[in-house]
Amino acid sequence: MTMKYQTEFLERIERTPASMSYRFKVPEGLHFIAGQYMLVDLGNELVHPLTISSCPEETAFIEFTKRMTGSPYCRRLESLEKGETISVKGPSGKFYCDDSNETLVLIAGGIGITPIRSILTSLEKKKERLCPVILIYGNLNREDIAFRDELENLKLTDYRLVHVLSNTAGMENAYQGFITADIISKEVPKESNVQYMISGPPVMVEAIKKSLAAINVTEDQIRTDMFLGYD
Numbered sequence: 001m002t003m004k005y006q007t008e009f010l011e012r013i014e015r016t017p018a019s020m021s022y023r024f025k026v027p028e029g030l031h032f033i034a035g036q037y038m039l040v041d042l043g044n045e046l047v048h049p050l051t052i053s054s055c056p057e058e059t060a061f062i063e064f065t066k067r068m069t070g071s072p073y074c075r076r077l078e079s080l081e082k083g084e085t086i087s088v089k090g091p092s093g094k095f096y097c098d099d100s101n102e103t104l105v106l107i108a109g110g111i112g113i114t115p116i117r118s119i120l121t122s123l124e125k126k127k128e129r130l131c132p133v134i135l136i137y138g139n140l141n142r143e144d145i146a147f148r149d150e151l152e153n154l155k156l157t158d159y160r161l162v163h164v165l166s167n168t169a170g171m172e173n174a175y176q177g178f179i180t181a182d183i184i185s186k187e188v189p190k191e192s193n194v195q196y197m198i199s200g201p202p203v204m205v206e207a208i209k210k211s212l213a214a215i216n217v218t219e220d221q222i223r224t225d226m227f228l229g230y231d
């Protein structure tokens, strides 16, 4: 059964010029798995599904990170005052990783990083994942990379972050362009069993699925999280 909770707004944190995190008190009784989302209801029919970008092991707050588009929903988020109460419903979603010994390849486009940030931070805090983890993270330019410092400094046993940017100025080690089959082939070891998780706007997720099919990755190796509402 989906549960509804009231929660209190704590603080906002700017992640990039176009994305903002919003932290709330953890509602009593809420349990979630890293990678899940909630329906965040700001009143007056302003309701959107937003992924919980914090992880279950971060117990001081739950956090949602929104790409700011100037929509009525975003304007309402911007107007939230400390201590104000909103409703959240959930958690929902099956975009989480199984305990397994497979190589985990996470592919994020822009704000699609939110469930992946939660999953990776959770793995770091649990110190359980010993097999390789590769994050391939696509953005327009350096300034658009949400959670960059944190993701670059994650302490996992075998972890690599591959940046793919449309404009690589200031990021000489990044690939230039979009995430392609060629980049994935170069970065993912051929011999290993691989679980892929893709998150981002629908167009991006579909494009990556096609790229994976082109390099013979089967559907059962892929999990996706589509951020409906973005082109």
Ligand SMILES: Cc1cc2nc3c(=O)[nH]c(=O)nc-3n(C[C@H](O)[C@H](O)[C@H](O)COP(=O)(O)OP(=O)(O)OC[C@H]3O[C@@H](n4cnc5c(N)ncnc54)[C@H](O)[C@@H]3O)c2cc1C
Pocket (backbone or CB within 6 Å): 037, 048, 049, 050, 051, 052, 064, 065, 066, 067, 068, 069, 070, 071, 072, 073, 074, 093, 111, 114, 115, 226, 227, 228, 229, 230
């Ligand atoms: C499972 C899930 C998790 C998501 N997690 C995040 C997240 O962590 N961060 C984030 O920034 N965004 C996330 N989104 C997208 C978010 O819910 C909004 O749809 C998106 O942010 C656009 O809202 P807006 O307020 O910017 O623009 P709006 O003007 O409200 O929406 C833009 C356009 O998209 C349409 N639309 C809006 N929401 C939906 C929807 N759910 N389904 C179909 N059409 C829709 C609107 O009718 C409008 O035409 C997620 C979406 C899903 C489905």
